[in-house]
Amino acid sequence: LKVPQPFTPTDVEFVNIPKRLWSNVDAQGGTLTYTGIAKVNGQLKKGRCRDFEVTNSQYGTFATDDADFEIQDFTVSVDFQLESVTAHRYFASYADFNSAGWGFYCGSSGFVSFWWYEDTDTIQSIDTSSLTIGTGVPFRATVAKTTTGVTLTVTNLNTDESETVTASANAIDYMSGNALIGTIGTYVDNGSVGGVYMDGLLWKLSVRNDSSGDYVAYWPINESAGDTGYDVSGNEKHITWVNNPAVATQDVF
Numbered sequence: 001l002k003v004p005q006p007f008t009p010t011d012v013e014f015v016n017i018p019k020r021l022w023s024n025v026d027a028q029g030g031t032l033t034y035t036g037i038a039k040v041n042g043q044l045k046k047g048r049c050r051d052f053e054v055t056n057s058q059y060g061t062f063a064t065d066d067a068d069f070e071i072q073d074f075t076v077s078v079d080f081q082l083e084s085v086t087a088h089r090y091f092a093s094y095a096d097f098n099s100a101g102w103g104f105y106c107g108s109s110g111f112v113s114f115w116w117y118e119d120t121d122t123i124q125s126i127d128t129s130s131l132t133i134g135t136g137v138p139f140r141a142t143v144a145k146t147t148t149g150v151t152l153t154v155t156n157l158n159t160d161e162s163e164t165v166t167a168s169a170n171a172i173d174y175m176s177g178n179a180l181i182g183t184i185g186t187y188v189d190n191g192s193v194g195g196v197y198m199d200g201l202l203w204k205l206s207v208r209n210d211s212s213g214d215y216v217a218y219w220p221i222n223e224s225a226g227d228t229g230y231d232v233s234g235n236e237k238h239i240t241w242v243n244n245p246a247v248a249t250q251d252v253f
Contacts, residue, residue, distance in 0.1 A: 048222040049203035050229070050241065051248035054084070057197055058245040060229055062237055073210040076104055077142040079157065081250060082135050082200040085110050089198050091141065092205065104143060105196075106133050112154045114143045116169065124169060126152050131163035135200075138252045144210065145169065157252045201250050206233075223247065 052058045078091045087108050094101040102116035110132040115125035126143075131154050133139060138157040143150060150169045155162040206218040217237035219229050225247060229239030 047203065047250055047252065048224060049079075049081075049201045049248050049250045050221050050245040051201055052198040052245045054087075054089075054197045054199035056243050056245075058241070058243040059197060060239040060241045060245070062239050073146045074216070075142065075144045075206075075208045075210055077140065077204070077206050077208075078104070078202060079138060079140050079204040079250070079252065080106075080198075080200060080202050081138045082106060082133060084135060084199045085133060088196045089200065090196055091198065091202065102145075104141070106141075110134070112139075112141045112152065114145075114150065114152055116145065116150075124167070126150050126165055126167040128152060128154050128163045128165055131156065131161060138201075138250060140204075146210070201248055203250055 050060075076092060080091060082089055085106060085108060088105050090103060090105040093103040093105075102114065104112075104114050106112050107127070111128045112133060113125055113127045115123050117123040133154070140155045140157055142153045146169070148169060149166060151164065151166045153162060153164040203221040204219075205221060207216040208214070209216050215233040215235070217231045217235055218233045219231055219237075219239060221229050221239075223230065227241045227244070229241060231237040231239070
């Protein structure tokens with residue numbers, strides 16, 4: 001009688017192949033593209049985004065007239081890649097400039113800025129000063145705002161180089177009308193679209209209520225077509241794209 005010998009697995013015999021490699025479409029039915037190490041790890045290498053052309057005045061907007069956006073402690077995060085830095089390039093802004101507001105953008109000097117104010121208070125701002133935003137390079141910008149302070153972090157998604165700056169801050173009290181984010185990719189002044197637009201790619205934009213820990217809205221901005229940017233937080237804060245910013249791809253999963 002021959003007794004079976006214990007089986008000792010090897011790394012080669014136990015290669016884990018993620019199931020998502022077996023599908024070539026996303027939730028919207030669009031084709032996925034896998035390459036290199038991203039394919040081995042089951043990750044999407046080229047993700048979708050929207051490409052905003054400044055000459056076409058392209059942006060996105062949605063109504064924000066409910067209590068979800070009347071929050072003190074919040075974090076806004078966005079991934080972006082600029083095509084030009086010759087003027088301010090807004091990622092997001094708060095649309096009601098009559099009582100309170102804020103704006104999140106890359107300035108013409110190549111540094112990311114966040115500004116805010118309440119009623120007649122002097123506008124306050126915070127800026128990066130060492131990590132320069134170049135064109136054709138993906139970055140992530142995150143700002144965390146509380147009643148007493150603000151922290152701004154910018155990261156180069158190719159090199160992981162980052163810069164974090166902090167500042168004291170006044171409170172942004174009750175904000176009526178279009179609160180927190182009133183537009184995506186453009187600057188809005190007193191309810192009308194101004195002349196400062198995004199020029200480049202935007203994706204993975206989110207707003208989180210840091211008091212509750214819940215997302216107010218999260219937009220992957222990865223739809224394969226259409227004029228709607230879907231909020232997947234469950235709060236249905238869907239974006240309507242204006243002037244047809246094109247669907248494009250970005251190389252960061």
